[in-house]
Amino acid sequence: MRNSTSKNPSPVGLLAAADGTDWAIIELLQQDGRLSNRAIAQRIGISEGTVRNRIRKLKDLGLVRVTVLLNLFEDPQAVSAYVMVKLSTRDLIGAAEAFSRLPGVASVSAVAGQYDLIAEVLASSKTGLIEFVTRRLAAVPEVQAAETMIILKSFNKWAAGLVEGLDEPGPGREPETP
Secondary structure, three states, X not given: OOOOOOOOOOHHHHHHHOOHHHHHHHHHHHHOOOOOHHHHHHHHOOOHHHXXXXXXXXXXXXXXXXXXXXXXXXXXXXXXXXXXEEEOOOOHXXXXXXXXXXXXXXXXXXXXXXXXXXXXXXXXXXXXXHHHHHHHHOOOOOEEEEEXXXXXXXXXXXOOOOOOOOXXXXXXXXXXXX
């Protein structure tokens, strides 16, 4: 996990470090994370070694992680929710890291605004979500207040297809030269 004292460039800098070849690799892996380096190389017209090195670089930078994704909505009993948390501490990073380790927490974001953290919670049932809110969340002493919103349905949840537009010029990104 990257921390605030890391010597790596900012996320905008990381995105700027990826070129068209990197984005082509990312797009193919988003479509099928099981593609072999050889298949990727053949599809975009580069060597297998180049693909292997590019993927290693993207992983080392923290830009990509190849993993299995769960489609929670295929299980009619499963429940996911956003839990917005107001803290009694200003150590947002420490609190977010602690929250990320709670069972059932899929992701945590430190945010600006009315709440300090937003956690995405996955539970196998409504009872599991109640257990999370009334026992696990309630046991965290820094929680001043919390609001839970049950997710009815997610769309484009796993960021597939988001490559389009990310390689266009923007703040901190220069256009590619032909």
